[in-house]
Amino acid sequence: MRATGSAAGQAAAPPAGLRERKKRRTRDTLARSALELFDRQGYEGTTIDEIAALADVSQRTFFRYFASKEEAALSVQSMAESHFLAAVRARPAAESPLTALRAAVLASWDTIEEAIQSVVPLELHIRTYRMIEANPQLLAEHLRRQVQLEEELTREIARREGLDATDPRPRILVSAFGGVMRVTGRLLSGTTKGDVNELKRTIAEYLDQIGPALAENWRT
Amino acid sequence: MRATGSAAGQAAAPPAGLRERKKRRTRDTLARSALELFDRQGYEGTTIDEIAALADVSQRTFFRYFASKEEAALSVQSMAESHFLAAVRARPAAESPLTALRAAVLASWDTIEEAIQSVVPLELHIRTYRMIEANPQLLAEHLRRQVQLEEELTREIARREGLDATDPRPRILVSAFGGVMRVTGRLLSGTTKGDVNELKRTIAEYLDQIGPALAENWRT
DNA sequence: AGTCAAGTGTCAGCCACCGCCATAATCTCG
DNA sequence: CGAGATTATGGCGGTGGCTGACACTTGACT
Numbered sequence: 001m002r003a004t005g006s007a008a009g010q011a012a013a014p015p016a017g018l019r020e021r022k023k024r025r026t027r028d029t030l031a032r033s034a035l036e037l038f039d040r041q042g043y044e045g046t047t048i049d050e051i052a053a054l055a056d057v058s059q060r061t062f063f064r065y066f067a068s069k070e071e072a073a074l075s076v077q078s079m080a081e082s083h084f085l086a087a088v089r090a091r092p093a094a095e096s097p098l099t100a101l102r103a104a105v106l107a108s109w110d111t112i113e114e115a116i117q118s119v120v121p122l123e124l125h126i127r128t129y130r131m132i133e134a135n136p137q138l139l140a141e142h143l144r145r146q147v148q149l150e151e152e153l154t155r156e157i158a159r160r161e162g163l164d165a166t167d168p169r170p171r172i173l174v175s176a177f178g179g180v181m182r183v184t185g186r187l188l189s190g191t192t193k194g195d196v197n198e199l200k201r202t203i204a205e206y207l208d209q210i211g212p213a214l215a216e217n218w219r220t
Numbered sequence: 221m222r223a224t225g226s227a228a229g230q231a232a233a234p235p236a237g238l239r240e241r242k243k244r245r246t247r248d249t250l251a252r253s254a255l256e257l258f259d260r261q262g263y264e265g266t267t268i269d270e271i272a273a274l275a276d277v278s279q280r281t282f283f284r285y286f287a288s289k290e291e292a293a294l295s296v297q298s299m300a301e302s303h304f305l306a307a308v309r310a311r312p313a314a315e316s317p318l319t320a321l322r323a324a325v326l327a328s329w330d331t332i333e334e335a336i337q338s339v340v341p342l343e344l345h346i347r348t349y350r351m352i353e354a355n356p357q358l359l360a361e362h363l364r365r366q367v368q369l370e371e372e373l374t375r376e377i378a379r380r381e382g383l384d385a386t387d388p389r390p391r392i393l394v395s396a397f398g399g400v401m402r403v404t405g406r407l408l409s410g411t412t413k414g415d416v417n418e419l420k421r422t423i424a425e426y427l428d429q430i431g432p433a434l435a436e437n438w439r440t
Numbered sequence: 441a442g443t444c445a446a447g448t449g450t451c452a453g454c455c456a457c458c459g460c461c462a463t464a465a466t467c468t469c470g
Numbered sequence: 471c472g473a474g475a476t477t478a479t480g481g482c483g484g485t486g487g488c489t490g491a492c493a494c495t496t497g498a499c500t
Contacts (some may be wrong), residue, residue, distance in 0.1 A: 004440075009372070017466080017467075018466065018467090019465090019466055019467075019476095019477075019478080022466090022478085023466095023478080026362065026478090047454090047455065047456085048456065048457085049455085054267045057479075057480090058455095058479065058481070059457090059480095059482060060458090060476080060479075060482095061279060061479055061480075062482075063456090063457065063458075064296060064478080064479080067457090068456080069456070069457095090441080096437070097438075115463080119228055136364065137366055137467095140360035140361045140363065140364035141360045143360065143363045143364050143367055144356065144360035144363050147363055150399075150500095153482050161438050161439055163438060168400070168403070168426050168429040168433070169429055169432060169433040169438060170433075171236075171399055171400075171403060172259060172399055172400065172429060172430055172433035173396075173433050174399070175395050175396050175398060175399025175400075175402075176392045176393075176395050176396040176399070177343070178393050178395060179391055179394070179395025179396070179398070180388070180395075181393075182367070182395075183350055183388070183391060206388050207390075209388040209389055209392060210392055212389060212393075213389040213390075213392035213393050213396075214393065214396070214430065214431060214433075215387065217316070218317075218381050219382060224446080237497080238498090239446075239447080239496090239497055239498075242447085242497085243446095243447080246447090267485090267486065267487085268486075268487065269486085270490085277448075277449090278449050278450075279449095279487095279488095280446065280448075280449065280451095280488095280489090281447080281448055283447075283487090283488065283489075284447075284448080287488090288487080289479095289486095289487070314486080362497075385494060442499105442500090443495105443498100443499090443500090444498085444499085444500105445480105445496100445497090445498080445499100446489105446495100446496085446497080447494105447495085447496075447497090448491085448492090448493105448494080448495075448496095449492105449494080449495095450492100450494100451490105451491090451492090452487090452489105452490090453488105453489085453490090454485105454487105454488085454489085454490105455483105455486085455487090455488090456485105456486090456487085456488105457484105457486090457493095458483105458484085458485085459483095459484090459485105460481105460482085461480105461481095461482095462471100462479105462480090462481090462482105463478105463479080463480080463481100464474080464477100464478085464479075464480095465476100465477085465478070465479085465481090465486090466475105466477075466478085467474105467475085467476070467477090467493095468474090468475075468476090469472105469473095469474095470471100470472105470473095
């Protein structure tokens with residue numbers, strides 16, 4: 001069968017044949033089972049066998065849907081990432097890169113819930129960030145995906161601005177932006193409550209610092 | 221015994237007792253054995269048993285020195301990172317943050333060879349970057365360490381500039397800097413020859429773009 | 441020399457992960 | 471609707487990373 005394409009993050013698909021729907025349901029069930037168990041007993045404290053049992057499939061089937069335990073743990077993050085990337089692509093070409101990125105993050109946090117509700121409730125998704133931050137292996141993989149996303153963002157920005165692919169400026173801007181995203185992600189996992197509005201305010205505030213951060217002299 | 225403290229990256233120590241010297245020798249031998257085998261047969265194509273056999277110790281002993289296969293693969297990178305961090309701390313306080321970072325990278329590439337020669341020749345170290353780039357798991361862990369290093373850099377810059385720890389500007393600057401480092405790392409792994417001078421030139425060139433990258437309008 | 445601490449090997453075992461083949465469920469098409 | 475081609479699933483067996491426990495050896499210190 002081979003798990004669905006790039007293994008995650010596509011938006012809702014039109015109801016296809018029974019087989020397809022069943023596959024999707026199995027995958028969602030597996031992801032949800034995994035996340036629930038991780039939340040309850042921790043990532044390392046959960047075995048694949050337990051996840052498979054809860055989803056009522058064999059261990060072997062788990063691995064037909066997810067290449068690894070990590071992948072299951074980060075499957076919802078993948079969805080959130082493509083959701084955000086789509087939001088960036090939807091920004092009008094006239095906006096400056098930073099403006100577009102800023103607007104896209106804020107917008108995607110407004111609509112993230114619908115995008116993931118077929119798998120897990122928003123609250124569990126937010127709690128997942130804590131788990132990631134707490135587990136080195138998960139964090140590592142999470143960062144790798146983030147860097148990969150930055151790669152795509154870089155290309156997208158270069159395209160919007162009509163720049164050569166080797167121009168370093170988009171990459172640098174996106175890196176600074178990614179730095180902000182990483183801190184706010186950490187904040188998300190730190191604060192006890194997942195208040196999305198508060199998060200959005202913090203993001204906006206940090207992003208406004210990107211300009212000043214490159215000024216020559218910070219010492220007043 | 222418990223492997224050496226933070227598990228890597230300290231500079232040369234004065235010749236202590238026989239026990240200490242032996243431990244150090246074992247660790248270096250293990251790291252070298254691992255890197256050589258990885259280079260020859262690939263990371264995944266090498267088992268811990270093979271590494272242990274080549275270093276002439278038991279598999280169990282390998283794990284007394286390295287917490288994981290990854291850690292052995294990245295042990296030299298750890299040394300390079302602390303080497304660089306030390307170079308940053310050695311920069312005069314009068315230099316602006318970006319100037320200091322820039323000078324520190326260039327300087328640390330000048331002296332990296334001595335820092336690691338007790339373990340592997342420079343050339344093998346450079347080839348290791350290719351291996352990291354080619355293996356998702358290694359790349360993930362590598363990025364995690366890099367982000368952690370950026371964390372320390374951020375603190376260091378904030379300290380130099382006498383800024384509050386929550387000021388986002390050092391973090392953003394370091395992120396942009398880190399973005400440049402990541403591309404050049406990729407270049408290092410891409411070009412067939414590990415010409416350090418050419419690398420240094422590229423780094424300098426990219427770093428000079430950080431300022432312009434934040435300008436409002438890039439479209440000529 | 442004798443005691444103590446620390447490094448090492450062996451063994452047994454958990455768990456993530458994968459190839460292989462048999463089986464059972466959909467799909468397709470006449 | 472039913473036979474045959476596809477495709478998902480289960481079970482089995484095995485590999486390899488990693489760990490705890492325990493006994494043994496070797497350097498350290500008096």
